[in-house]
Amino acid sequence: MIHNWQYTKSRAMFFQETKHSSCPLGCGMNETAMHHLSCTTLPASDLRSINRWMSHQNTAPPIQIAIMRSLKAWISDEPIPQFNGDTSDKLDRITALAHAEQSLIGWTQAFIGRLSTKWTTAQGIWYDHMRHNLPTSQKFPKRYTGPIWMKKLVAQLIYYNLNRWQIRNEAAQATESAEDYRKTREMHQSTITAL
Secondary structure, eight states: OTTSOOOOHHHHHHTTSOSOOBOTTSOSSBOOTTHHHHOTTSOGGGGHHHHHHHHHTTOOHHHHHHHHHHHHHHHTTOOOOOOOOOTTSHHHHHHHHHHHHHHHHOHHHHTTTOOOTHHHHHHHHHHHHHHHTSOTTSOOOTTOOHHHHHHHHHHHHHHHHHHHHHHHHHHHHHHSOHHHHHHHHHHHHHHHHHO
């Protein structure tokens, strides 16, 4: 998925292996490389798992709000909302920079692990704030660092991407008849034999 190698209906049509390029989930759109992420047949509500993970990881509230609103807007094919934080607050300023940088990189890229490094910086500031505000009798867990949080966020986003791709594949394979499968298999076997 990182290099858009998915075997979509558009790609199958290009190689004349199918007569149409419509989404196998039935939304009526042409299926392109990352269509499974924004397909209207699949609910955007399954982003809740990422939101729950962020809460569990003590993600800074402005970071969580900025990321979740943007991902939901992107999946719903709506304009990405601007992040308007308190410019006098360092965390909000860096979150706004991260959001702007991610918008330049592209929110599609977030689902393949390409995120602004400023998210790491902002989350690190939040963890430092939490660490310094703990009573001296409590220890702040060492696993709460900006870089570890970022690695786990990338894993969550890629897992989300792969999960939606799996749902798409199940729908595509359910519609493929046994006869179509046999014809495709014979065609591929003859191509391999010819090589």
